[in-house]
Amino acid sequence: MSKRVNFSRHIEIQWLDSVAVWVAQGTEKKELDEQIDSMLTPSINCKVNRGKTRNQLTKLWFSKSDDIADSFDQFAIKAVIDSEHSDFVLHWGMLIAKNNFFADVVRFIGRREKYSEVFTYAQAQKHIVELYGDTETVKRSLRSVLKTLVDFKILERQSNRVYKTHNLAHKVESEYKSWLLQSLMYNQGYRSRSLTDMLDDLVWFPFIFTVSVNKLETTWFDLHQQGNELILFKK
Numbered sequence: 001m002s003k004r005v006n007f008s009r010h011i012e013i014q015w016l017d018s019v020a021v022w023v024a025q026g027t028e029k030k031e032l033d034e035q036i037d038s039m040l041t042p043s044i045n046c047k048v049n050r051g052k053t054r055n056q057l058t059k060l061w062f063s064k065s066d067d068i069a070d071s072f073d074q075f076a077i078k079a080v081i082d083s084e085h086s087d088f089v090l091h092w093g094m095l096i097a098k099n100n101f102f103a104d105v106v107r108f109i110g111r112r113e114k115y116s117e118v119f120t121y122a123q124a125q126k127h128i129v130e131l132y133g134d135t136e137t138v139k140r141s142l143r144s145v146l147k148t149l150v151d152f153k154i155l156e157r158q159s160n161r162v163y164k165t166h167n168l169a170h171k172v173e174s175e176y177k178s179w180l181l182q183s184l185m186y187n188q189g190y191r192s193r194s195l196t197d198m199l200d201d202l203v204w205f206p207f208i209f210t211v212s213v214n215k216l217e218t219t220w221f222d223l224h225q226q227g228n229e230l231i232l233f234k235k
Contacts (some may be wrong), residue, residue: 005137007101009053010147013088015039017056020086023061024077031178032062060094068097068186075179088152089176097183103203104131105145107153110202113165121146126171154206156225170207178217180209185234194229195197 017127018039022032036054044050056073061077064070076090095102108127125142128212132138146163146182156164172180195216198208213230216223222233 003132005101005132005141005143006099007056007145009049009056010144011053011056012043012151013091013147015053016060016091018160019057019061019087020076020080020090021084024080029058032058059145060091060098065098065234067189071096072179072182079176087173087176088170089172089180092207093176093180093183096180097186100187101132102142102145102148102189104128105142106149106205107202109149109163109165110205113205118158118162118164121163125165132175139185166206172207172209174215175211177211177215178220181211181216181232182206182220182234185232190234192231194226194231196229198232 013157015036019032019036022035027035033054036057037050040050040053044053044139061073064073076094081087081190094108105124105128108124109119112123121143124146126141128142129138145157146157149159150163154166156166158164181195184198184201184203185193187203195211199211213223215233224231224233224235
């Protein structure tokens with residue numbers, strides 16, 4: 001998967017919740033855009049920035065992608081319909097599957113969190129610039145991801161340039177686990193990967209995420225034992 005910057009504006013959890021519910025209700029694109037614009041207007045005065053935020057929200061919950069199976073999106077939408085609200089895990093899975101830039105920033109934070117609860121913006125910028133290039137677009141997008149994670153309460157901004165991590169220890173319900181593993185496959189463009197490697201991926205650092213073999217959804221994966229490793233092949 002090519003490294004491209006695809007996170008232009010920060011997003012808030014209540015916006016994601018609303019968009020997920022509207023999409024689950026079957027709202028058509030034109031009406032959805034109008035509802036999102038109305039929701040965002042009190043927070044974002046600039047029409048251009050409001051449009052960028054709206055597009056980012058619809059790309060997560062509404063727009064189709066040639067790289068992602070329709071069944072992946074439909075699973076999340078059905079989960080919202082069944083529960084009448086959107087579990088935070090569903091937003092996280094959508095972000096991981098569809099936004100490589102967001103996932104790479106989270107991996108950096110997860111790696112730092114292993115050794116220290118705090119990191120500086122300069123440390124995050126150095127890492128992301130190495131991956132995506134030293135441009136103002138990259139730096140602006142990094143700030144947008146960090147602001148989003150503060151809203152998600154995964155980060156706390158302690159000063160202008162210092163952030164503290166919060167491990168949410170958010171439990172992943174059994175019915176979402178295989179779907180989340182799919183999101184990681186899409187994020188990294190893998191057709192197969194060991195279960196151990198997938199569970200160890202640092203995008204999960206805010207969660208409690210373990211999977212027993214008998215709970216894996218075999219309609220989405222073929223399972224093969226190779227030595228001591230269980231390999232998942234995406235169908």
